[in-house]
Amino acid sequence: MKYVLLFVDTEQFANELQAMGPAERERAYERVNQWFADNAGRIRGGSKLQEADTATTVRLDGGEPVITDGPFVEGKEVVSGYVEIDVADLDEALRMVEAWPGCPVVEIRPLAPAGP
Amino acid sequence: MPGCRNPPAGAGGPVTEPSHAELARVVREHAGRLAASLVPLIGDFATAEDLVQDAVVSALQRWPTEGIPRRPDAWLFTVARRRGVDALRRNSNYRSKLEQLQWLIHRDPDSEPDDRLRLVFTCCHPALPRSAQIALTLRVVCGLTTAQIARAFLVPESTVAQRITRAKRKITEAGIPYRVPGGDELDARLSEVLAVIYLLLNEGYLATAERSAARDLVDDAEWLATLLHRLMPADPEAAGLLALIRLHRARGTARFDPAGGLVLLQHQDRSRWDRTEIAEATRLLTRAAMRHRPGPYQLQAAIVACHAEAERWEDTDWEQIVLLYDMLLHLAPSPVARLNRAVALRYAAGPRAAMSELDALADALDRYHLYHAVRADVLRELARPDEARAADLRALDLTANPAQQALLRERLSWT
Numbered sequence: 001m002k003y004v005l006l007f008v009d010t011e012q013f014a015n016e017l018q019a020m021g022p023a024e025r026e027r028a029y030e031r032v033n034q035w036f037a038d039n040a041g042r043i044r045g046g047s048k049l050q051e052a053d054t055a056t057t058v059r060l061d062g063g064e065p066v067i068t069d070g071p072f073v074e075g076k077e078v079v080s081g082y083v084e085i086d087v088a089d090l091d092e093a094l095r096m097v098e099a100w101p102g103c104p105v106v107e108i109r110p111l112a113p114a115g116p
Numbered sequence: 117m118p119g120c121r122n123p124p125a126g127a128g129g130p131v132t133e134p135s136h137a138e139l140a141r142v143v144r145e146h147a148g149r150l151a152a153s154l155v156p157l158i159g160d161f162a163t164a165e166d167l168v169q170d171a172v173v174s175a176l177q178r179w180p181t182e183g184i185p186r187r188p189d190a191w192l193f194t195v196a197r198r199r200g201v202d203a204l205r206r207n208s209n210y211r212s213k214l215e216q217l218q219w220l221i222h223r224d225p226d227s228e229p230d231d232r233l234r235l236v237f238t239c240c241h242p243a244l245p246r247s248a249q250i251a252l253t254l255r256v257v258c259g260l261t262t263a264q265i266a267r268a269f270l271v272p273e274s275t276v277a278q279r280i281t282r283a284k285r286k287i288t289e290a291g292i293p294y295r296v297p298g299g300d301e302l303d304a305r306l307s308e309v310l311a312v313i314y315l316l317l318n319e320g321y322l323a324t325a326e327r328s329a330a331r332d333l334v335d336d337a338e339w340l341a342t343l344l345h346r347l348m349p350a351d352p353e354a355a356g357l358l359a360l361i362r363l364h365r366a367r368g369t370a371r372f373d374p375a376g377g378l379v380l381l382q383h384q385d386r387s388r389w390d391r392t393e394i395a396e397a398t399r400l401l402t403r404a405a406m407r408h409r410p411g412p413y414q415l416q417a418a419i420v421a422c423h424a425e426a427e428r429w430e431d432t433d434w435e436q437i438v439l440l441y442d443m444l445l446h447l448a449p450s451p452v453a454r455l456n457r458a459v460a461l462r463y464a465a466g467p468r469a470a471m472s473e474l475d476a477l478a479d480a481l482d483r484y485h486l487y488h489a490v491r492a493d494v495l496r497e498l499a500r501p502d503e504a505r506a507a508d509l510r511a512l513d514l515t516a517n518p519a520q521q522a523l524l525r526e527r528l529s530w531t
Contacts, residue, residue, distance in 0.1 A: 001289035089293035090243055098524070109288045 001110060002086050003046070003093050006100055008105035031101035039085070046083030051073040077105060084111070140332065144339055147172050147191045150196060152231035156293055157217065158200075158210050159215025159239065162284035165256050167203070171195040173258050191473065229283045232297050233255060233347045236340075240309040241292045248283035249312050251276050257343075258336045268320070276346035306348070310357050310413060313340045317361050320516065334368075337361055355404035355415030362397035363420040366390040378519035382429050394415060394424045415444040419456075441486040451480035455487055467497040485514035 020028065036043065055071040071078055080103060087093050090108070097106045126321040134142070147168055171192040185191040197214050234292035239252040254260040254268075262280065266273040286292065297305040320333030341358040348354050370384040379385075401417050419440045426432040441457035454477055462470035474491050481487035488511035495504035505528065512524045 003291075036466065072224075089291040090241075091293050091295070093291075095301075108290075 001093075002084060003084050004109050004111060005046075005085060005092075005093070005097060006079050006107040006109065007026065007075050007081040007100075008107065009084075009103045010105065012074045018073050023097050028101070033099055037081065038099075041094065042085045042087050044056060044086050044094075048081040049079065052078035052080075083116040125489045134179060137335075138184065138337065139179060141376065142179075142184055142188050143175060143259040144336070145171055146192055148232045148235060148257040149230070149333075151256050152235045154196065155214060156231075157234070160210070161287045161294060162209065163200075163204070163451055165284060166198045167196040167482040167502035168192070168259070169261070170199045173261055176261065188198060200492050206283065207472065230347060231515050232343060234294050234311055237296055237305055238287065238292060240305070241287070242305070242308050243290060243292055244283050244286065246312070246315070249308070250315060251279045252283050253312055253340070254336060258337070264329070269330070272311045306351065306353070309344065310353060311342070312359075313337050313357060314413070316340070317364070320336050325418040332335065332385075334361070334365065338365065341438050350407070352404040352407045353413045355400055355477075356411060356417050357400040359404065360413055360420060361423050362393060362400070363417060366393035366397065367424060372403075372519075376519070378523050380422060380523070386427065390423065390504045394421075397421070409442065410447065412444060415440055415447065419444070432463065434460050438464045443488060451477055452484070452486075455481060455490060459490055462494055467494045470494050471498060483514060485520065486512040488514065489520075492527070 017025065017028070052071045055069075057068050057070060057072045059066040059068070085096065087092060088094070090110075093108050097108060100106055130482060150171070151165055151168045155161050157169075158164045175188070176191060179185075196219055200214045202270060204214065236255055239256050240249045244252070251265055251322050254265050257261065258346070260268075262276050263273055266276045266464075269276070297304075314337075316333045316337035320331050320337060323333075325332035338358070338361045341354065341361050342350065344354045345351075347357045363418070367389045370386070370388040371379055372377055398421050401414065401421060404414055405418075419437055420436050422433050422440070437460040438457060441453060443527055444453055445457065458470045458473035458477070463475060471494050474487075474494060477487065485487065488507045492504045492507035492511065495501075495507060508524055508528050512521060512528070513523070517520055
């Protein structure tokens with residue numbers, strides 16, 4: 001089954017990362033790289049996203065498209081990246097996510113089957 | 117119900133007109149087994165479950181007048197298959213699988229592999245909300261109908277139906293597996309299952325006389341715990357939960373007076389307790405304890421066993437109970453367990469010791485009626501009647517349970 005893992009940052013997490021010294025931050029990135037290496041066989045693609053303040057949202061439900069600055073939900077939790085994975089079932093996805101060493105929230109969303 | 121006008125061939129003739137309990141027992145024994153064998157066969161949890169539910173609804177309509185067939189498993193299977201072939205016209209793959217299918221009649225049900233454990237773990241998967249875990253487990257594993265679940269929980273039938281539909285959709289679309297979790301996962305997953313059974317016990321145990329449908333949930337809880345203990349005999353917490361349920365049941369009849377009023381432990385007629393059942397549950401608990409893996413359910417059962425083994429209220433070993441609460445709080449800290457410890461402390465060390473514990477819980481339990489009821493009791497013992505009365509009134513304010521309200525009103529009328 002294919003899923004997308006949506007990585008979610010919180011304000012607190014961003015602050016903690018900011019407060020780290022260079023060596024400590026290096027170790028944090030190292031743990032994340034290790035996770036990607038451990039799961040390389042399951043990961044089909046994905047990317048880190050630019051900061052949420054670079055987002056542009058377009059609303060099309062009001063006649064004319066309305067363009068606004070910022071993400072579609074304003075909040076303390078923002079999507080900061082995603083990967084697509086291919087695993088046997090939700091339990092395998094859960095095992096991956098439970099070992100994730102980065103941001104504090106991850107949403108697991110199954111991909112809809114292709115076709116009509 | 118559709119698709120079942122005639123008795124399925126080979127299912128045997130009726131025996132006698134069955135009672136409500138007999139019907140529930142037979143359905144419980146067979147519906148889950150049927151679901152467990154249909155899910156891997158059809159390869160789709162939701163479809164298999166629909167077929168079983170249909171068969172159960174048919175059985176509950178027909179068995180009361182026609183009697184329970186000699187082979188209830190074959191009867192349910194035949195209805196489910198016929199209904200499946202009918203309903204799955206569009207999916208030729210399922211249809212041909214079902215058409216070829218024969219029910220294997222086992223001479224000895226104990227010799228066949230029991231697949232219901234997978235069913236239980238799927239229904240109680242942590243990716244499902246608790247309310248859905250409960251509804252699914254009751255329907256899929258215990259063979260309850262949506263209407264029966266709705267009656268037991270006093271919620272509209274459509275609410276239960278929605279919960280189940282949504283949960284089944286999630287199982288399929290989010291890829292929740294049909295498997296017994298292995299290794300590291302097992303403990304966490306098992307505690308989800310135990311939590312569901314424990315909630316059924318509480319819901320049934322706390323139900324008042326007016327809610328007899330909820331009281332049946334204790335039967336379901338005991339049955340599920342028995343199943344789990346049989347399928348996972350090495351797990352001490354599964355055994356502990358089963359012992360806990362049996363210890364409660366052994367004293368069940370003494371908890372209510374003839375008018376349906378609640379009788380406190382202190383005033384119960386202990387000659388009505390089932391001593392044989394208590395001794396058996398205690399043996400089960402002792403065997404579990406020998407594995408040296410204590411857990412919250414074993415400890416709660418041990419506390420209840422201390423009460424159950426006392427011949428008279430005065431014989432209660434309060435020091436031992438306080439000790440067990442200390443262990444319980446160490447493993448699973450909770451304000452309610454601390455409140456119960458304070459009650460034991462009152463008898464083991466006196467009201468002053470209990471009061472200082474209660475004061476420490478004031479913030480955490482301010483909205484909990486039993487906190488105020490216990491506090492009222494201790495205040496009365498400390499000769500502070502005005503505060504006691506205020507605490508009782510606060511407790512009365514906070515509970516919706518008629519049996520508990522009656523008890524509190526009675527106490528207020530004495531003071």
